Every structure is written in C-alpha cells, then in structure tokens.
Amino acid sequence: MPRDTGGMARTVELLWGVRTPRGTRGPRPGLSVEAITRAALAIADAEGLGAVSMQRVAKDLGYTTMSLYNYVPSKDQLVELMIDAATPPPPVPEDGDGWREEVEHWVRATWDLYHAHRWVLKVPTVHAPLGPNQMAWFEALLHGLSRGGLEGAEVMAVAQHILASARGQAALAIDLATGEDGATADFGEAMLRLATSDRFPTLHGLVAAAKPGGFDVGAEMYAGLRLGVRLLLDGVEGHVERAAPSRP
Amino acid sequence: MPRDTGGMARTVELLWGVRTPRGTRGPRPGLSVEAITRAALAIADAEGLGAVSMQRVAKDLGYTTMSLYNYVPSKDQLVELMIDAATPPPPVPEDGDGWREEVEHWVRATWDLYHAHRWVLKVPTVHAPLGPNQMAWFEALLHGLSRGGLEGAEVMAVAQHILASARGQAALAIDLATGEDGATADFGEAMLRLATSDRFPTLHGLVAAAKPGGFDVGAEMYAGLRLGVRLLLDGVEGHVERAAPSRP
DNA sequence: ACCGAGCAATGTATCCGATACAGAGTTTTA
DNA sequence: TAAAACTCTGTATCGGATACATTGCTCGGT
Known part of the structure; x- marks a missing residue:
C-alpha cells in the first residue's frame, strides 16, 4: 500500500x-x-x-x-x-456530423487510443478523468452526447457507460490478440472443451456457432463494440423523443 | 514479467x-x-x-x-x-420474469458482487471468463439476453458490452466512495475548480448542475448504470423488431 | 517387514523494486 | 560572503516472488 x-x-x-x-x-x-x-x-x-x-x-x-x-x-x-x-487532444467533430456520428467517431478514436497504448488498460486503479488531457478527451464525448438531447445527469451516465464499454472491449480484444498473460490463441479450443452444452448451453451454442474458421479478433470485437454503442444510441434517441415529443 | x-x-x-x-x-x-x-x-x-x-x-x-x-x-x-x-452461482431468474428483467437482475447482482469483492476491480489483467464460476456467471447473462431475440454474435457483443459497463461503473463508484487511491471525497471540488467553463464547457455545466448538495455516489452511479442498460435494451428491442417483424 | 521412488515442507538465498536518508556540490539572496 | 534552498548521488532498508537443495514421510512392490 x-x-x-x-x-x-x-x-x-x-x-x-x-x-x-x-x-x-x-x-x-x-x-x-x-x-x-x-x-x-x-x-x-x-x-x-x-x-x-x-x-x-x-x-x-x-x-x-x-x-x-x-x-x-x-x-x-x-x-x-x-x-x-x-492522451492526445480529442478528435474534432467534422462539420456535417450529427451527434451520433460524433459519438461514434469518439468511440473509434478511443479504441485506437487504447491500442496505441495498450499498457493503459493494465493500470489497476481507474478513476474519473483527472488530468487535463483525459478530461478533454472525456469532454469531447460529453459534447457529442449532449447534442443528443439528454438531460444533464443522463448525459453523464450514458457517457460513463460508453467509456466503460470501449475500455472493456478494447481490453478484452487486446488480451485475446496479444497472447500475453497466458490467455493465448488456443482460447477458442479451451472454450469449446470447457463450455459443455449441459452446464453452459448458451455459451456453448455461441462458441460452437462462431467456430467455423479462425477470425480476426480485433475486427470482430470492434464490430461488437460498435453494435453495442449503436443500440445504446438508438435507446437514447427513443428516450429523448419520449421525454420531449415537441420537435419539428 | x-x-x-x-x-x-x-x-x-x-x-x-x-x-x-x-x-x-x-x-x-x-x-x-x-x-x-x-x-x-x-x-x-x-x-x-x-x-x-x-x-x-x-x-x-x-x-x-x-x-x-x-x-x-x-x-x-x-x-x-x-x-x-x-464468484458465487449466478442469480436464478424468477419465473415470471421477462428477458429484460432477467438481464437487469443480472446487472444488479453483478454490481453487488463487485461491491462484495472490491479488490477484483483492481486486478489489472482482465480476460474472458475462464474459470467455471466466472463462466457460469457470464452464461447467466447470455441466457437472459438470448431470450431477447438477438442473433448469435450479437448476443455475445451486447453481453460483453453490458459486462464492461457494469464493471466500469462499479469500479468508478467504488473508487469515488472509498477514498483509497488518493481520488478522494473532495473530488467534486477539484472538478469544479479545474473544469473551467472555457476549456470544458459541457463537463463544467454538468458538474455545476449536479453540485447542489452532497449526494450518495453509490446510488447515483447505480442509477446511471441502470439507465444505460435500459437504453441499451431498448435499442436491442428495436433492433430485433426491425430484423424480424414476424412476431405475434 | 524392507527399500527406494515420489512427493510435501522447510530454510536459505537471490533478485528485483520502491523509497528513506544523509551527504556533497551548486546557486541565489540577504 | 554565508546561509538558505536546491539538485544529485550513494547507500541502505524493506518487502516480495520465487529458485534450489535438503529432510523426512509413505506407499508400492518385493
């Protein structure tokens, strides 16, 4: 300590x-x-x-x-x-971008950032962005989100949600790709052997289904992250509309 | 090494x-x-x-x-x-529960789990759930989600998304609550002082707005997590309906 | 019963890594 | 120009992980 x-x-x-x-x-x-x-x-x-x-x-x-x-x-x-x-200066939103695009660009940039400095994901204690650069990076996300029409506290909540997901997915992707800690390439094998259909029916089904052909973990996982974010933003849109149906 | x-x-x-x-x-x-x-x-x-x-x-x-x-x-x-x-045996879904409830219960249980073993969030390297108990816990989430009607890979992606969020939010909440690593209670103060309105307009606005009255970080953050998950599940529902409009 | 293989526990030693502390040398300011 | 305020250096301590050699069971086969 x-x-x-x-x-x-x-x-x-x-x-x-x-x-x-x-x-x-x-x-x-x-x-x-x-x-x-x-x-x-x-x-x-x-x-x-x-x-x-x-x-x-x-x-x-x-x-x-x-x-x-x-x-x-x-x-x-x-x-x-x-x-x-x-942490470099955050991505600058392009002019024509809607708020969703802005957020999605941010996610992409964050993904890339973690890949450029993998070690960051190995730092055990994570707190709120304290340093100026971290803060600026986070501010960029908040900026995009706030354009979506959420109410104050909601913006913060959703932002943290997205940040956590990006971080988590990146960490996993990197861990699977780099065979570092012992969690190596033969991961799928082990998965299949261990996740027997009786004890882990759903998992087993998914792993077995995904099996055919080695695949690009990185791309695969980024697609997953992207999907998650999109669905979340869909949810945000619905929520905002529901809350304030007064829009042209 | x-x-x-x-x-x-x-x-x-x-x-x-x-x-x-x-x-x-x-x-x-x-x-x-x-x-x-x-x-x-x-x-x-x-x-x-x-x-x-x-x-x-x-x-x-x-x-x-x-x-x-x-x-x-x-x-x-x-x-x-x-x-x-x-990791104990995962929560058992209650009989009448819809898939959303099942997932939300899972999230709650996960939140509690991390709070019961805070140190888990301090372990630097995180990989896919490898041990039997971890796997069972994750399986429970997959089970709930798969009832929602997503396609294989999507279930996995959304599950990882949710897991990452839960973990991230819990980590932050615990870090803010426990003044451990030096990120202590006077956090809000610092935030306000540092996040000046010119450099961090959005952040500043949010922090300032949330200021009135000290608040329960834990409850606050759990509410945030919950909101995020709900919006995500909203998105999932929409997505599923869009993909397969053939449902009674 | 007897003996040697295989293993559990011990004790000791090595190798880092973080960091306290006590100089020694260097500027600046009163 | 001496004391104050610093920057570096060198040395020492305090864990912590883990290799290795040793001791002494205990069981399987005779």
Whole structure:
C-alpha cells in the first residue's frame, strides 16, 4: 500500500502543472516532470508497463534513480502522469456530423487510443478523468452526447457507460490478440472443451456457432463494440423523443 | 514479467480442478489449492489485494511461504483462482420474469458482487471468463439476453458490452466512495475548480448542475448504470423488431 | 517387514523494486 | 560572503516472488 504521497491534491497539482513555485535557488534542474513522464511513457509504449521501473526510467534519462523523486513523489503518481500524457487532444467533430456520428467517431478514436497504448488498460486503479488531457478527451464525448438531447445527469451516465464499454472491449480484444498473460490463441479450443452444452448451453451454442474458421479478433470485437454503442444510441434517441415529443 | 508458469493450459487445469493426478505417494498433503485460495480470498476481502502476498497467505495457513508453490505455480495463478472463487452461482431468474428483467437482475447482482469483492476491480489483467464460476456467471447473462431475440454474435457483443459497463461503473463508484487511491471525497471540488467553463464547457455545466448538495455516489452511479442498460435494451428491442417483424 | 521412488515442507538465498536518508556540490539572496 | 534552498548521488532498508537443495514421510512392490 503506497503511502499518502500527496493525495489527490498533489496528484492534481502535478497533472495540471500547478507545481508549487519552487524557489529559484539551487542548481539548475536537469530534469523535469515532463521529461520524466516522457521517458516513462516511451518505455511503456515500447515494452509494456512492466518494464517501467524508477530505476529504468532514471537510467534512460542518465540520472540516478533517486533523482526522480525530486520531481515525482511516487511511482503511482508517475503512472498517473503517464496516462494523461498518453492522451492526445480529442478528435474534432467534422462539420456535417450529427451527434451520433460524433459519438461514434469518439468511440473509434478511443479504441485506437487504447491500442496505441495498450499498457493503459493494465493500470489497476481507474478513476474519473483527472488530468487535463483525459478530461478533454472525456469532454469531447460529453459534447457529442449532449447534442443528443439528454438531460444533464443522463448525459453523464450514458457517457460513463460508453467509456466503460470501449475500455472493456478494447481490453478484452487486446488480451485475446496479444497472447500475453497466458490467455493465448488456443482460447477458442479451451472454450469449446470447457463450455459443455449441459452446464453452459448458451455459451456453448455461441462458441460452437462462431467456430467455423479462425477470425480476426480485433475486427470482430470492434464490430461488437460498435453494435453495442449503436443500440445504446438508438435507446437514447427513443428516450429523448419520449421525454420531449415537441420537435419539428 | 512473470515467467511462463504454465500458460493458459495450466491456468485452466487449476481453475477446473483437473489437476494432474499426483501419485498417491509421499506425505499426506496438508494443504490444497482450495484451502490456499480460500485463505487468499479472505485476506483480499478483508484487507484488499495489496495485503495478499505469498508470505501472508502461508502465514495465515500456518505453513511456509514456499510450501504454497507445491499447489499453485505462481501468484498470478493464485489471483486467477481467487477471482473465480469469489464468484458465487449466478442469480436464478424468477419465473415470471421477462428477458429484460432477467438481464437487469443480472446487472444488479453483478454490481453487488463487485461491491462484495472490491479488490477484483483492481486486478489489472482482465480476460474472458475462464474459470467455471466466472463462466457460469457470464452464461447467466447470455441466457437472459438470448431470450431477447438477438442473433448469435450479437448476443455475445451486447453481453460483453453490458459486462464492461457494469464493471466500469462499479469500479468508478467504488473508487469515488472509498477514498483509497488518493481520488478522494473532495473530488467534486477539484472538478469544479479545474473544469473551467472555457476549456470544458459541457463537463463544467454538468458538474455545476449536479453540485447542489452532497449526494450518495453509490446510488447515483447505480442509477446511471441502470439507465444505460435500459437504453441499451431498448435499442436491442428495436433492433430485433426491425430484423424480424414476424412476431405475434 | 524392507527399500527406494515420489512427493510435501522447510530454510536459505537471490533478485528485483520502491523509497528513506544523509551527504556533497551548486546557486541565489540577504 | 554565508546561509538558505536546491539538485544529485550513494547507500541502505524493506518487502516480495520465487529458485534450489535438503529432510523426512509413505506407499508400492518385493
């Protein structure tokens, strides 16, 4: 259990660069939060989260391990920073797009984002988007959704719903595609052998039906995500119409 | 990076109790996979995943750390076992229930389940439900959904969608409620301060609107989850009707 | 009964990784 | 120009996972 190396206040400070204005004394700093974050991010992108250790980051930067602690209070915080740093500006909605298209583009972009930084999905603790970039990304989703006509709290609920789905599907897809954790390619085999028709009738049926021919897990799962989102948005439309039948 | 302590084959073996029939020789085993799993589970439930170490589990059982490795090839595998062990038999659909009710009950049960074992949401790598209990739980969802009239692959897609949402919402709710990782109660405050109306107009609006009065995060978020699921199921209904308008 | 194969438990040792702490050297400011 | 405020460094501690060698059962075959 990591100690209270600052709590949320500190995290936020770091994420938003509101660093307590350290005096102008002492030697010229050779490092910076940004440099450290960048280095860590590079490692994670290239070799996975497991390869990111304070020692490793420091070595890549040509400094001592402990020097990092002058800028970042703990590794957990560093990971926090990495996540935000991995998040680019959100997709810009195209001019003619309806709100549904805007949302669907967002979903696609999110899918791609997770694929570009698979390690993000391995970070255990997930909280609300705290950093500026994460927040901006989420804001983009809210923007699209809010055009759909939902009431305040509903927008938030549906947004979280979509975010969770995207994340979950991406995580699964990546896990199935990359045979990392031991959940490997021979997954279908095991499924078929284990999901016997007596104990798991529905599952068995589905797996058996899907069996014919190896298939592209990624594409398959993205299609699934897409379908889910579409159905959800259908539901949203219906809901909005029902609530406010006063529309031209 | 944990070595290949068995791969999925081994994992599955363990989860399903298909242990290679170890000869009948040698001293009477004092431990068992089940006992170890139970002990670990108890620790996690009581003190969180962070408190679970091989040393700790062994100590609780009154054995040496290394003796555990006679039964469980690695800690990762143990966690896998814990997750499956934490999953009880799925909710049984009540007789008069329509398929939507069945699904919604499932969602509720899942929500409760995650709350009963918060640590599960902190396990980084998530794969398809592999263990028998996990599989049974998922099967229950598939069962409900399949009654809705979706086509094979669609059932799977929507099921994963729902599972991901439930998991995501629960994770967030728990994270906000439990001030664990540093994301603490003063969350709303920070939100308001950071989500300025110029950079995050929509978010700002929503947060500001929701502000009046502290509120029950848990209830609030469950309502959100529920709404999302309902809208999704609305979408499913529409989709099914559209696809097969031939129904009494 | 007897012996050796096969296995359970132990104890010890290694190898990280995070992070506390105590200098040593560098600027700045009073 | 000395003290203050820092940045880096080096070293040390504290877990945690897990390899390995050892000890001592216990059973199956004689």
